[in-house]
Amino acid sequence: MNTRDLQYFTAVVETKNYTQVAGQFGVAQPTVTQAIQRLEREFDVQLVDVARGRRGMKITRAGQLLYQAADRINHQLALAQKSISQAKRGSIRFGLPPIIGKIYISGLVKSCTPDLLSCLRITDQGSHELLKRLKDGQIDIAILGSMAPINEEGIFVDLVAKRPFTVAVSEQHPLAKKRRVAFGDLANERFINYSDQYIHRAAFNAYCDAARVRPESTLYPLPNISWVKELVRQNLGVSLIVLDAIKDEPGIVPLELTDPTPASFYISVATRESYVLSEDEQTLVTTLKHLELFSPA
Secondary structure, three states, X not given: OOHHHHHHHHHXXXXXXXXXXXXXXXXXXXXXXXXXXXXXXXXXOOOEEEOOOOOOEEEOHHHHHHHHHHHHHHHHHHHHHHHHHHHHHOOEEEEOOHXXXXXXXXXXHHHOOHHHHHHEEEEOOOHHHHHHHHHHOOOOEEEEEEOOOOXXXXXXXXXXXXXXXXXXXXXXXXXXXXXXXXXXXXXXXXXXXOOOOOOHHHHHHHHHXXXXXXXXXXEOOOOOHHHHHHXXXXXXXXXXXXXXXXXXXXXXXXXXEOOOOOOOEEEEEEEEOOOOOOHHHHHHHHHHHHOOOOOOO
């Protein structure tokens, strides 16, 4: 079976127009027609009913079944082509969210050889975007943050840590001297919130629901978590953030939340189940899973 025939067929199902498909692939229309006919001979069944009159083209039930399988095959072939092309270049496409990057970067530099570090091609995005890119084959390894253990079809995940959230306040803030606070006592505070690419926004909502309060929340379209921390440092608001992201941060004080924990920050190493790691990539994954990042409680 010719895999290109499957590509023509899925395009025909989606467009229901042979001429449009021929133009899309830069071939003559008879090439597309012959591809569909080959598939019909291969499976000994009619896939496309090109009816005359108002009904137009109809995809048979057999055609619909083949389309579902062909779409998955085409997707896997596209991923394989990306992976093989990437393997030729010898680089490691690695996704690292900004907050987790602060936690991991020093440990990586200490634990990895210079040759391995030089292979890294780091994509710096929030975990939601990195998971999407991992599924699409744009990256091959990622460290992801989540509010619960990740369970995604086609993704292999190793949970490596579970960390607490804290409230970050400026050292100039009256609460800075308390060190510990209940979330319900923050009802009158102004929170600096995050865009959807960060799970902190969902964590904030979880804490609000658990404490039955709804503090003022201002969402800034900020491209980096360091900008949120700078606003906190300048005492322009407070923010919910994973504790390790603000440890030893000048001008910022973490407040331990005394509430029963409605949300935690899970850190996982993720790869595609269908992806075969190179020796260097396997070394990186093993290193990520065994880094000693956190001091004992």
